[in-house]
Amino acid sequence: MSGLPIYRTPIAQEWIDYNGHVRDAYYGLIASYAVDSLMDRIGIDAPYREQSGCTLYTVEMHIHYLREIGADDTVEVRVRILGADQKRIHAALELVRDGSEETSATCEVMLLHICQTPIARTAPFPEPIAAAIAELRHATAALPASGPSSRRMELVSR
Amino acid sequence: MSGLPIYRTPIAQEWIDYNGHVRDAYYGLIASYAVDSLMDRIGIDAPYREQSGCTLYTVEMHIHYLREIGADDTVEVRVRILGADQKRIHAALELVRDGSEETSATCEVMLLHICQTPIARTAPFPEPIAAAIAELRHATAALPASGPSSRRMELVSR
Numbered sequence: 306m307s308g309l310p311i312y313r314t315p316i317a318q319e320w321i322d323y324n325g326h327v328r329d330a331y332y333g334l335i336a337s338y339a340v341d342s343l344m345d346r347i348g349i350d351a352p353y354r355e356q357s358g359c360t361l362y363t364v365e366m367h368i369h370y371l372r373e374i375g376a377d378d379t380v381e382v383r384v385r386i387l388g389a390d391q392k393r394i395h396a397a398l399e400l401v402r403d404g405s406e407e408t409s410a411t412c413e414v415m416l417l418h419i420c421q422t423p424i425a426r427t428a429p430f431p432e433p434i435a436a437a438i439a440e441l442r443h444a445t446a447a448l449p450a451s452g453p454s455s456r457r458m459e460l461v462s463r
Numbered sequence: 464m465s466g467l468p469i470y471r472t473p474i475a476q477e478w479i480d481y482n483g484h485v486r487d488a489y490y491g492l493i494a495s496y497a498v499d500s501l502m503d504r505i506g507i508d509a510p511y512r513e514q515s516g517c518t519l520y521t522v523e524m525h526i527h528y529l530r531e532i533g534a535d536d537t538v539e540v541r542v543r544i545l546g547a548d549q550k551r552i553h554a555a556l557e558l559v560r561d562g563s564e565e566t567s568a569t570c571e572v573m574l575l576h577i578c579q580t581p582i583a584r585t586a587p588f589p590e591p592i593a594a595a596i597a598e599l600r601h602a603t604a605a606l607p608a609s610g611p612s613s614r615r616m617e618l619v620s621r
Contacts, residue, residue: 323512324579329521329572330495334488354481363487365616367525373583388618395618413616414487421482425531458523458571458613460546460553 307408307451308383308399309444311346312339315379326373333368336398336412339382343396347437349418357431358422361394365415367455372402372409379403385450386442391429392418394438399451411452465566465609466541466557467602469504470497473537484531491526494556494570497540501554505595507576515589516580519552523573525613530560530567537561543608544600549587550576552596557609569610 314335322328344350344361354360374380381401388395398412420428430438472493480486502508502519512518532538539559546553556570578586588596 323509324518324520328492328495329498329524330488330492333491333524333526334486337486337488351481360482362482362528364528365526366487366491366528367613367616368491368523370520370522370524390618393618395616415616415618455525455614455616457615458525458553458573460548460551460573 307449308385308397309441310381311384312342312382313379314338316374316376318376321376326375327378329368329370332370332374332400332410332412333366335380335382335400336366336368336414337363339384339398340396340414340416342382343384347441348434353434357420359418359420359428361416362419362425363414364417366412367414368410368412369453370410371452372405372407374400374402374409380409384441385445385448386438387413387446389435389438389442391435392427397450397454401451408451411450411454413455465607466543466555467599468539469542470500470540471537472496474532474534476534479534484533485536487526487528490528490532490558490568490570491524493538493540493558494524494526494568494572495521497542497556498554498572498574500540501542505599506592511592515578517576517578517586519574520577520583521572522575524570525572526568526570527611528568529610530563530565532558532560532567538567542599543603543606544596545571545604547593547596547600549593550585555608555612559609566609569608569612571613 320331
């Protein structure tokens, strides 16, 4: 296992494009829903968001597309917390099709804790959330990656 | 102007999330639709795809989220071709809200020419398409970026 299973979804028919497989952006939507599950797990859930006015904003997302995902697939997302500070979480996600040993996509996200009222501004994580992040980081940071990490995109001759 | 305008869209209501703005993944969907427009422009359009069995696959996508996009916004996407070889296109996209001078997101994609039948395999661009890519690259590669480029994602203390 190369990360903590955090989310599962069947493929919706509207995610299939003219190439006959899941459109690139919907890999990102699956990753985004997985981040919602991660938020629930560390306590940035709907009650917290409503009571505090605080949430996570994605500031960066980098996806590597490794294998096609089809209409009949179900995808599991696994997460590793690569880093965190007072306000930010750097997470790695892997999308794996049921019945496959191979990773279909890797995705890294940088998430920033924002309190939206009265105006959106960054804010430190409250202690219970910081502790939950630290615990998950401790449990997952050293797990092996199953695909490429974020890097500067460039066209190198091959 | 920091790129060639290639696509415009109003924001769909289902793209708004619990934070009250466009969900991260739907920035990627707007970028994906802009790539469809780019494909039409360089001749990888529906008739070409049908006749040749060839298309573009996205192999990598990297988004920087700079500003929120809301339910009432219309977004224009501008493109620069940063590089290309026989089979690949490296493109930079910028998402700009109507009425704003500031870029809401930057997105880089690496696109690979694939012929899907009988089995998916990479293939060189036919000459007319290669010429169209070269022309667009010549026209846009040197235009200035309006936001961050792809880079290795990492949590640096600040």
